[in-house]
Amino acid sequence: MIVLISGPNGSGKSALAEHLISTASSKLVYIATMISRNSDNIERIEKHRIRREPMNFRTIEEPYDLSKAVPFINKCDSVLLEDLSNLLANVIFEKNGSDEDILQQIKFLEAHASRLYIVTISGLDRSEYTGETSSYIKMLNSLNQKVSECATVHIELCNGKPHYTKGEPSDVI
Secondary structure (H helix, E strand, O other): OEEEEEEOOOOOHHHHHHHHHHHHOOOEEEEEOOOOOOHHHHHHHHHHHHHHHHHOOEEEEOOOOHHHOHHHOOOOOEEEEEOHHHHHHHHHHHOOOOHHHHHHHHHHHHOOOOEEEEEEEOOOOHHHOOHHHHHHHHHHHHHHHHHHHHOOEEEEEEOOEEEEEEOOHHHHO
16 A cells, blocks of 8 residues: 655645554555755754654665565564655666656555555746756656555645545555
8 A cells, every 4th residue: 555645845744754654554664765064954854853753763875776685574563665756766866767767666566565655845846947847746746646546545745734535545544
């Protein structure tokens, strides 16, 4: 089962995902995809670590290939992928991969976990950008749509409030 949580930067996606997964399960795995490249990244990573510390997540840092996390996941685990937009950027800009590569990795990961919660950025308008950034946003929007189609539940954060575009609140508990 996939639960997709999407919304703009700073909308509370991660906090909502952490709350939902910790309510639904006690066997929690966190797959971290952000690479600490600058002080902003380091600050964001630390903020997330502190917030999820009392939830007892097992953390797997894997910025490129979700299949490398599978040996450390049990079928009874609920997995939080934080986040799809970082993973896509890492894969396409550093590994010359594609959104299709990531979609296959997600399907593989889903088959090895009880539930898979995925956080992603949405609502980006590629017309505001050019070149690689515009191409990345087009690919991210496409990947978000494909993951939404595979998901049982899709929650879009709008003005800080969860809106279920697919599924119901009772589906995530």
